[in-house]
Amino acid sequence: xKEREKKLKVYVAARDACFxxxxxxxxxxxxxxxxxxxxxxxxxxxxxxxYRREILTHLETVKDEDExxxxxxxxxxxxxxCLKVNPKSYGSWHHRGWVSARLPRPDWARELRLCDRCLSxxxxxxxxWDYRRMVVKxxxxxxxxxxxxxxxxxxxxxxxYSSWHYRSTLLPLxxxxxxxxxxxxxxxxxxxxxxxxxxNAFFTDPNDQxxxxxxxxxxGRAEREEMISCAYxxxxxxxxxxxxxxxxxxxxxxxxxxxxxxxxxxxxxHPHFKHSPVWICDLPPGTISDIANEHNLxxxxxxxxTHRDCALYTGRSESWCRDTATDLELFRSELSVxxxxxxxxxxxxxxxxxxxxxxxxxxLLTIILLMRALDPLGYEKETLAHFQTLKEVDSMRSAYYSDxxxxxxxxxxxxxxxxxxxxxFSISDRNLTTLCHLDQLLLxxxxxxxxxxxxxxxxxxxxxxxxxxxxxxxxxxxNLEGVYHLPKxxxxxxxxxxxxxxxxxxPLASCPKLRRLDLRGNPVTQTANVESELAELLPSVAxxxx
Amino acid sequence: MAEEENQFxxxxxxxxxxxxxxxxxxxxxxxxxxxxxxxETTRLSIxxxxxxxxxxxxxxxxxxxxxxxxxxxxxxVLPTQDKSNLNRGGFRGSAxxxxxxxxxxxxxxxxxxxxxxxxTYTGLCSLLILGxxxxxxxxxxxxxxxxVLQIEDGSFYAVPEGSENDIRxxxxxxxxxxxxxxxxxxxxxxxxxxxxxxxxxxNAFGQGAGRESHGGxxxxxxxxxxxMGRLDEALSPRELNRIRRWCxxxxxxxxxxxxxxxxxTCYSFWVGATLELLDVFQFTHFEKNRSFxxxxxxxxVGGFAKWPDSHPDPLHAYLGLCGLxxxxxxxxxxxxPALNITQRAFQHLQQLQQTWRDNAGSCVGxx
Numbered sequence: 001x002k003e004r005e006k007k008l009k010v011y012v013a014a015r016d017a018c019f020x021x022x023x024x025x026x027x028x029x030x031x032x033x034x035x036x037x038x039x040x041x042x043x044x045x046x047x048x049x050x051y052r053r054e055i056l057t058h059l060e061t062v063k064d065e066d067e068x069x070x071x072x073x074x075x076x077x078x079x080x081x082c083l084k085v086n087p088k089s090y091g092s093w094h095h096r097g098w099v100s101a102r103l104p105r106p107d108w109a110r111e112l113r114l115c116d117r118c119l120s121x122x123x124x125x126x127x128x129w130d131y132r133r134m135v136v137k138x139x140x141x142x143x144x145x146x147x148x149x150x151x152x153x154x155x156x157x158x159x160x161y162s163s164w165h166y167r168s169t170l171l172p173l174x175x176x177x178x179x180x181x182x183x184x185x186x187x188x189x190x191x192x193x194x195x196x197x198x199x200n201a202f203f204t205d206p207n208d209q210x211x212x213x214x215x216x217x218x219x220g221r222a223e224r225e226e227m228i229s230c231a232y233x234x235x236x237x238x239x240x241x242x243x244x245x246x247x248x249x250x251x252x253x254x255x256x257x258x259x260x261x262x263x264x265x266x267x268x269x270h271p272h273f274k275h276s277p278v279w280i281c282d283l284p285p286g287t288i289s290d291i292a293n294e295h296n297l298x299x300x301x302x303x304x305x306t307h308r309d310c311a312l313y314t315g316r317s318e319s320w321c322r323d324t325a326t327d328l329e330l331f332r333s334e335l336s337v338x339x340x341x342x343x344x345x346x347x348x349x350x351x352x353x354x355x356x357x358x359x360x361x362x363x364l365l366t367i368i369l370l371m372r373a374l375d376p377l378g379y380e381k382e383t384l385a386h387f388q389t390l391k392e393v394d395s396m397r398s399a400y401y402s403d404x405x406x407x408x409x410x411x412x413x414x415x416x417x418x419x420x421x422x423x424x425f426s427i428s429d430r431n432l433t434t435l436c437h438l439d440q441l442l443l444x445x446x447x448x449x450x451x452x453x454x455x456x457x458x459x460x461x462x463x464x465x466x467x468x469x470x471x472x473x474x475x476x477x478x479n480l481e482g483v484y485h486l487p488k489x490x491x492x493x494x495x496x497x498x499x500x501x502x503x504x505x506x507p508l509a510s511c512p513k514l515r516r517l518d519l520r521g522n523p524v525t526q527t528a529n530v531e532s533e534l535a536e537l538l539p540s541v542a543x544x545x546x
Numbered sequence: 547m548a549e550e551e552n553q554f555x556x557x558x559x560x561x562x563x564x565x566x567x568x569x570x571x572x573x574x575x576x577x578x579x580x581x582x583x584x585x586e587t588t589r590l591s592i593x594x595x596x597x598x599x600x601x602x603x604x605x606x607x608x609x610x611x612x613x614x615x616x617x618x619x620x621x622x623v624l625p626t627q628d629k630s631n632l633n634r635g636g637f638r639g640s641a642x643x644x645x646x647x648x649x650x651x652x653x654x655x656x657x658x659x660x661x662x663x664x665x666t667y668t669g670l671c672s673l674l675i676l677g678x679x680x681x682x683x684x685x686x687x688x689x690x691x692x693x694v695l696q697i698e699d700g701s702f703y704a705v706p707e708g709s710e711n712d713i714r715x716x717x718x719x720x721x722x723x724x725x726x727x728x729x730x731x732x733x734x735x736x737x738x739x740x741x742x743x744x745x746x747x748x749n750a751f752g753q754g755a756g757r758e759s760h761g762g763x764x765x766x767x768x769x770x771x772x773x774m775g776r777l778d779e780a781l782s783p784r785e786l787n788r789i790r791r792w793c794x795x796x797x798x799x800x801x802x803x804x805x806x807x808x809x810x811t812c813y814s815f816w817v818g819a820t821l822e823l824l825d826v827f828q829f830t831h832f833e834k835n836r837s838f839x840x841x842x843x844x845x846x847v848g849g850f851a852k853w854p855d856s857h858p859d860p861l862h863a864y865l866g867l868c869g870l871x872x873x874x875x876x877x878x879x880x881x882x883p884a885l886n887i888t889q890r891a892f893q894h895l896q897q898l899q900q901t902w903r904d905n906a907g908s909c910v911g912x913x
Contacts, residue, residue, distance in 0.1 A: 019643065022658060045587050047643065047658055050707045094710045124807060126758050133756065161805045165758045168747040209795070209805040213748040246782045275778040400794050400829035 014038055022051045027058035036078060043082045043089040053098060065104045072103045080114070087118060093127045097134055108139035123153070124162050133166075143174045158201040161210040168217060186218075192342070194218050199349055202362070206353060212362040219346070219369065228308040230322035230442050231299050232465070235291060235312065237487050238283045240264075241465045242299050242308070243322075243442045247275040252303035255281060257288075258296055269462035270484055277439035278463040291315060318466075320443055324418045325411075343374050361394040372408065380412055399433075402453075406432045414440050423466070428452065438463045438482075445488075450474050455498075457482040472497070473518075478504060485510045496521035502533050509537055516543040560840040562870070563848065564877060567863065568605045570848030571596040574860045575609070587662075589640035590621055594668035595864035597675045601888045602867045602879050611676045616649055618669055618676075623661050624653030625687050633694045634706055635687030636661015637669035649682070661691045663704050667718040670725050675891045679898055680726075689731035692719055696732055700740030701754065712753040713744055717766035721885060724773040727899045738780050741767045749788035761796055761803035764789070765816040769884040772823050790826050793817050797830055800838030800869075810852045811842045811862045814869025819883035822872060832873040839866050 018034045032055055035048045056075065060068050076099060082092045100106055115132040118125060136146055147170050153163040175190035186194065195218060201211035230243040240255060250266035262283065268276035288295050294314045300307040310321040347370040354363045364386050371379035371386075387405040391398040413427045414437060424446040432452035438460040441447070446469045454475040461482025468488050473495040480499070483492065489511045499505065500523040508514060517538065519525055525546045527533065534544060574596040585592060597614070600606050621638040625631060631653065641647070643659050666688060673680055695702045695715065702715035716737050723729045743755040744767060750759035751767040768789070771777040781789070796802055801813035814835055821827040841854045842862070849858030850866030868886070871878040882892040 015642065019658070023656070042586065044585075045642075046662075046705060046709050047587070047707070050705075051658070090710050124804065126753070126760070130753070130757060159806055162758055165746065165748070169756045213805065217747045247778050249779070396797060396831040396834060397794060397829065400826070403826075403829060 011038070011041070018048065018051065022054070027055040031055050039082065039091075040085070043086055043092045046091055049091050049095045053095070056099075056102075060102070069104045072099055075099050076103075083118070087122065087125055088127055090127070093131050097131060100135065101138065106139070108135055108141075111135045111139075112141075123157075123160055126162070129162055129166065143170050146170055147174060154197070154201070158204055159208040159210055161213075164210045164214040168214065191218060195342075195346065203353055206357045206360045206363060209362065212366065215366065216369070219373070226304050227306050227323075228299055228301055229439075230320060231297065231308040231310040232318070232320040232322075232442055233288070233295075233297055233310055233312050234318045234466075234487075235288050236317055238285060238288060239280060239465075239487070240283065240297065240299070241278060241280045241442060243278050243439050243463075244301070245277075247273075247277050248279075248301070249275060250279050252301060253279060254300040254302055256298040256300065257283070262287075269465070270459040270482070272459045276463075278442060278465070280465065288312060291317065322443070325414050325440060340374065343370055346370055347374065358389075359393045361390060364390045364393070368408075372411075376408070376412055377415055383408060402431065402433045406430070406434045407436050410435070410437050417444075424448075435461065442466065445469070447471070455479065459484070462486065470494075480504060480507050483507045483511065487512065489514055491516040493518040494522065495519070498522065499524045502527060502530070502537065505534070505537060512540065514538065514541055516545075517541045518545040520545055560837060562840065562875060562877075563843060563845060564603060564605075566845070566848030567867065568600065568603055568608060568848070570844075570858065570863055571599045571603075571605075571860070572608055574863075586642050587639045588665065589642075590618065590637060590665045590672070591639070591668040592860050593618070594672045594675075595860040597672050598887055598891075599860070599864040599867055601675050601891060602864075602871055602881060604877070604879055606675070609676070615673060615676050615678050618672055619649040619682055620647050621665065621669060622649075622682075622684065623659060623687065623691070624648065624651040625684060626655045627652040631655055631659075632687050632690040634660035635684065635689070635691030636663065636666035637688075638662060639665045651684070658707070660706050661688070663692065663695055663702060663715045663718040663722070666692070667721045670722060671885070671887050671891070674725070674895050674898075675887060677894065683726075685726050685728065688722065688726065689728060692722055692731035695719070696736065698736075699743075700733070700736030700738070702732075713741065713751065713763050713766045713770075714753070716740065717770045720770040720773045724885065725895060727902060729774075734774050734776070737770065738774070738776060741770060742780060745785070748792060749785070750792040759792065759804065761793070761801065761813045761817040761820070764793065765820045768820050768823050769886075772884045777823075786824060790821070790824050793821050793824070794826065794829060797835065799834045800842075801835070808853065809838055811839055811850050811869065812852060812865040814839050815865040815872070815881075815886075818869055818872045819881075819886070822883040827872065830873075836870065836873055836875070839869050842866060 014034050014037050018031065018038065021031050021034070032052065035052045038045060039048050039052070056071065059071055063071065076096065079092055079096045079099065082089065086092065100111060112132070112135060115128055115135065118128040147167065150163045150167040150170065153160050154167070171186055171190065171194070175187045177186045198211050198215045198218065202208070202215065227245050228242060229245050232241045233239070242253070250268070253266050255262045255264050264281040264283065266279045266281045268274070269278050269280065292314055295312045297310045297312065298307050308321055310319055312319040347367065350363060350366050350370065354360070354367060357363055368383055368386050371383055384405070387401055391401050394401070409427060409430045409432065413425060417425055423444050425441055425444045426448040428448055428450040430452060432449065432454055435454065435458065441464050443466050444464055445466050447464065447467060448471040450471050451474040454472065454477055456477055456479035457472070459481045462484040464486065466488060467486050469491045470483070470489065471493045473493055475497050477494060477497040478499060483489070484507045490513050492508065492514065495518055499519065502524065504524065508517070524530065530546060531544070534541070574592065593614070597606070597609065600609060618637070621640065623631065623635050623638065625635070638659070639662055643656065645654060645656055645659055648654070670680070670683065673683070691706070694706050695704070696719070697703065697711055700716070701711040701713065702719050703709050703711050704715050719732045720737070723731045740754070741751070744751045744753065744757065744763065746752050746757070746759040748759050751764040752758050752760060753763050768777070771780050796813065796817045798809050800809040800811060801817040802809045803813045803816065818827060818830070818835070821830060839850065842851045842856070843866070844851060844858040847858060849860070849863035851858045852862050867878060868881045871881045872883070879888040879890055881887070882889055885892060
């Protein structure tokens, strides 16, 4: 105990001496000694490093270059001992960076060797990796050399996530892809080489994530351009609905009707959303209601310098203009625009591995990814089977996989709907746990979600502005937030769900044309006076089934 | 779902030793062993772990709030008479610089005294947890002190003298602005650009551009964007889905912070809270997560360690509790995933902010 007290006294004395010296503007060797003492015990005492930097800067001005070199080299030695004690100290690494940059005659090779030593002890020490990147930059080590460095590291040990990461930053510098559409990350020749390298890695150790994540990145492609994906106009509602490729603010939207800019107020489909992929506006009454008139609409998204035209012809009560999901390769666009032959060959390789390693989740996920890139509808059966296996081999994440599978099934249904050129979206008995891509369903008039595992129709459901009929029997729905201000909705069937209170049905009151509602098999039907309560809540519903 | 019901049944198997953890934090508030000496400069953050930990345990009554509040305020860098040190505002980690004890202004000018952004963040949180009304926080100084820490690329230093700069301090800054309900302390657009620039090839966030993805920095990125209210603006739905995927894959039993690293208790919060903010926490396996966290519980001394059979420390003890709270462990208060304080403390903040708005409103009225 006396030892500790003594230590404390020494510490406090040294610390106070340091501060008073600093306060007095003293920058001498003794100050260096004192700070050294303290920093050896506590390398994260940031103020002391700052003081030390002041001392060194000052000494630089009073010593010649050789002496300064010696002082800084001594500093580097001191830092090495600090780093030996704590290789993850922010203070130490930051200071070393500072010193290296100021050294009159830096020895970058030595710095790289230090990094090598440090990484050989812990190849995931990101402080060291970050420092190495700085050294490389300062000493203009050619990217090619660094790439060879990663070759060596990966060659000796495929399981080196940090090396793969570094590689991902180096490659695009050395072998850039083309910026013109289709945009690609790397030039094709290099890409094929990388595929080979990473395949070696995951064939050697299929359980190591590093290679799989890297592979996914290689296969992936950049975000596509932002655009207006659909513009829809309805004479009856005198309303325009616009769908975008991603959620936006309404700030930069401009509507032009027959050459005249219109002063309209844009609103999102549900008060929850300030940011939404779908926006609606109402036209002044009488503007387009006469069916004998033709009108031309343009929606401008001024921020992105893009627009969409839509012509509303005589005799037509509605009109729209859109790019289909197929046109946009919307769902395939997870992956790059590699030649089909390349993707086929990749799929073949990974399938081979899967035969050897049937329980490997990375393999299964990658196969699913490649199948979706090649032919989502054609591979639907296999994809579902692989998801089943995936949920068994990685049961910890089975809920996530169910969600992912739901997403893919919805994508397939959208594709089928578009091929058939109908406005009916039907996906029943598919174990759907979640709804998504609802922004793609702006034009749908009939939706069938029966016999799934849905728990709610979320606020995003309100994007289905053309909906006339909803069938969602045999789910576990307890929340109808998204059945909100749907102007054309006439029929809703919710047999055998979990709607339990009248409050749950509140959103339906916002749908003016609702006339038929089937609530059989829901707990709410047991509520006292349910018929009269509903008559009050939903007066337009003439056909109520309880 | 039937799966969840089974998970709740198995909760009873490993017991959670609440009292031990209360005592662990109490001891943390008293004396720490020598090996903690290096944390002296960040003492206020240790205090935060203990206080927030006790809050999560619903055991704040063991704390002498008044004493604590005074100590915290004594770490505030008070403006001098002529306000020349305004841009050094904020809270210190501790008294290690040697400024004479004072909780009321004017302050003493000291060339090396300044706030530290992480200490300001944990200081404000701690005051809220203790029920303080922040009336003695000099907002002008705190925000001025914060503003000078932001650099061209949008990231922040920790102290005005300079230090490393990265995404951690953006999170601290965003939390400070959020709590004080005043975003003049930072350029949010620049911060968002830095955050976006930190998105790595594998769809998670590094400390900065070109740096390796990490669960802790991903939390800082997502939580900052949520606090700023700009999550959907800054990241596309596709990017968000990919980030969700990277994060979901971090669960091994508990969570790790990076691929191929061992699981560590604190990531049950860092990654767990990120998943919660991204609305997909319900897809994680609660029972495996719980089993891991409890395997790092120290049955003798209380607290949690990063790994089983390791020494517990305040950070892991606190974040272990937060991890358990996220999965709904009974008897633990719920935690606000972005601000990292209990919902109870958050509600106190909301009430304070409402009062500030009302007062501001009534001032305008009088004009």
